[in-house]
Amino acid sequence: MDRLKELLENANRQTWIIIGLGLTTILAVGFLLLGNRPAASAQPEFASQSMMSDSGMAASSSAAATTSQTSVETTMYVDVKGAVKQPGMKKVTSTMRVIDAIQLAGGFASNADQKQVNLAQRLTDSQVVYIPKHGEQVPASATGGTSAAGGGAGAESQAPQVNINTADLTGLQQLDGVGEKKAQKILDYRQEHGGFKSADELKNVNGFGDKTLARLKPQITV
Known part of the structure; x- marks a missing residue:
């Protein structure tokens, strides 16, 4: 009886x-599994951070490209003359064209000869945009109705010429220093003598001496 009891106690102890x-084995395995789980999730987190970094770099590159394109568009000034509604100096940008300058000047006047104007020509700084009137002859140096004016005598020599035999009162006033009164004197002389046979004949008009003729001669034609 005692022997049986002893065997039962040994069995229970085992x-x-x-x-x-x-239980110890299960707990150990559980701890191992829990310990490995953060390491496994670290890779997606790293990948997410990498994707965010790449996206940020792409956005920065795009912003830089936009800034670069904007910086190319510089501010300039052109002088719009001739048959436009509001002639004068206009503020433009380097990406604009002749048609844009004409629009800033109020558009074409009713007597503008648009066929002689290259509306697609790109503008340059200090350029003279001259719109001829019907009957005016534009020299080859101002093809398309525009010429680049750098100032001084060089700018005058590049400006479109005015035909003193065909230009009207407004057209004659495009000449340097010629106002309405002098323009009317030219018209009166032209009507009285049947037109000008040469540019030198302009000095026969009251108010036009040798110095004035020398200044205007590059600007006129007959």
Whole structure:
């Protein structure tokens, strides 16, 4: 009887030992699994950060490209003359063309000869945009109705010429220093003498001496 009791006690002790070892093993495996889980999730997090970094670099590159394109568009000034509604100096940009300058000047006047104007020509700084009137002859140096004016005598020599035999009162006033009164004197002389046979004949008009003729001669034609 005692022997049986002793065997039962030994069996129970072994059972508890086995159960304890099993629980210890389960806990150990559980800790190992929990310890590996953050390491496994680290890669997606790193990948997410990498994608955000690449996206930021792409956005920065795009912004830089936009800034670069904007910086190319510089401010300039052109002088719009001739048959436009509001002639004068106009503020433009380097990406604008002759048609834009004409629009800033109020558009074509009713007597503008648009066929002689190259509306697609790109503007340059200090350029003279001259719109001829019907009957005016534009020299080859101002093809398309525009010429680049750098100032001084060079600018005058590049300006479109005015035909003193065909230009009207307004057209004659495009000549340097010629106002309405002098323009009317030219018209009166032209009507009285049947026109000008040469540019030198202009000095026969009251108010036009040798110095005035020398200044205006590059600007006129007959």
